[in-house]
């Protein structure tokens with residue numbers, strides 16, 4: 001007996017998805033790469049340029065051409081905001097699955113390799129290079145190709161809603177307003193499939209189970225009204241650099257890099273720890289290897305498990321900018337009057353960002369050394385996210401999909417970054433399950449140069465999504481009312 005129901009022919013499904021990618025999707029994705037539709041934060045003139053409009057029309061047109069009975073494709077607009085593409089596909093079950101993707105892009109960045117460029121699609125070694133194919137243009141194509149392949153075999157499906165937004169790379173600033181306006185159309189999904197996440201390799205299905213939150217702040221220290229000859233002033237006045245070191249040492253152990261404030265610590269849940277341990281066994285040295293360490297530089301630990309826990313469940317600090325320090329070429333022997341540092345703090349997934357911000361602010365500003373002037377400006381904090389636990393049905397479904405398509409187990413691991421829309425959707429749909437997955441694997445380099453989509457992996461992921469959707473409609477639902485006709 002087929003574990004995914006008697007009516008699904010898996011080889012046929014895979015062939016259909018393969019054909020769809022080869023004969024339709026790849027050509028459209030290449031056209032999509034050519035559109036420089038940078039997210040509004042990186043293109044204040046996005047409305048006038050029309051790039052976003054062209055991108056949403058390109059994907060909407062392709063969606064409309066898909067042979068999916070009963071499908072409704074609409075581009076929704078709100079004044080001054082980027083559009084949202086909404087595709088509704090009726091199903092045999094009353095439950096709704098929401099599939100999420102985004103069509104806005106990161107800016108170009110520099111350093112693209114020979115023959116490669118952000119707005120010029122290049123097919124090379126099974127990869128589609130160019131900005132925005134992997135992050136996250138493929139999502140709409142993947143979702144509908146999965147649905148079309150299932151419908152071609154008459155497989156029963158849940159109602160599916162594909163939502164593709166266009167402000168994700170700007171922190172999903174336009175998404176809340178659209179979600180509010182589309183609340184009735186979207187409904188309350190039992191499952192949210194987010195197609196904008198990472199994969200640890202291209203050999204199996206990866207699920208992102210948590211994200212860290214973020215706190216940005218600027219810390220300023222002023223000790224003099226103007227710069228003074230360092231030979232005359234050092235030893236008499238404190239240096240702003242040393243005061244900053246002392247203040248930072250209040251929140252971060254300078255030897256280990258551990259953040260020491262209690263309000264920033266959370267326990268790693270047992271289930272997550274076990275999942276991360278499994279992921280560490282799969283990834284091994286590739287955990288450290290994904291970071292471009294300079295020759296000879298050591299990672300924070302030899303243990304892949306410790307590094308994964310560090311990078312997904314521990315708070316961390318990075319100083320990302322400075323003011324008041326002259327460039328070396330113009331640095332005279334001067335005791336500097338003031339220095340400001342930009343701080344970027346990552347918060348554990350379940351850490352309360354408000355309490356963390358307060359604790360951080362108190363630690364950095366109380367009793368300044370030498371009564372120096374200390375100012376801290378905080379940006380609004382962003383919460384992290386911890387996925388609600390999968391029901392046994394979804395856990396089995398995901399595992400089976402990975403084994404059937406890849407011949408390997410699915411892997412669950414957190415992501416060290418912050419994705420505002422996940423926390424947003426989690427808050428909006430507290431009773432939903434979340435499957436966050438994607439094609440952003442090793443070297444795919446979303447946001448940097450040489451972004452690529454691994455085409456074979458994208459096809460395999462499409463098949464996995466199809467299997468999970470097919471499973472969804474076959475699960476027992478005791479309280480399932482008859483579907484609306």
Ligand SMILES: [Zn+2]
Nearest residue numbers: 135136168196
């Ligand atoms: Zn993305």
